Amino acid sequence: MARSRAAKRFLRTMVLGILALATLIWAAVDQFGVSTDTLLELALGALLMVGFAIVAAALFVALWVGLRRLLRRRD
Structure with missing residues (x-):
């Protein structure tokens, strides 16, 4: 199934946002001791x-x- 360019961009943005949030949580726990x-x-x-x-x-x-x-x- 071919996805439109907008759908691919949306999916990429969502994945990058989730990964960024996971990185921030990891940094808070690991680096700052929260x-x-x-x-x-x-x-x-x-x-x-x-x-x-x-x-x-x-x-x-x-x-x-x-x-x-x-x-x-x-x-």
Whole structure:
């Protein structure tokens, strides 16, 4: 199956990004002595904050759309 040039570029970028992240984690553990427990705690905290931001944005959009519908019905 022939992939388009854009698909190949996307796949290459994803692989390089994952390898770069793995290198950063390895360097943090091996070179700087950061414990894996600390890394897991930081990763979990970042994941929770991203989830919180997504939920907050979804609530804001729902509120925005709801208010627009209410204001349009009154006109």
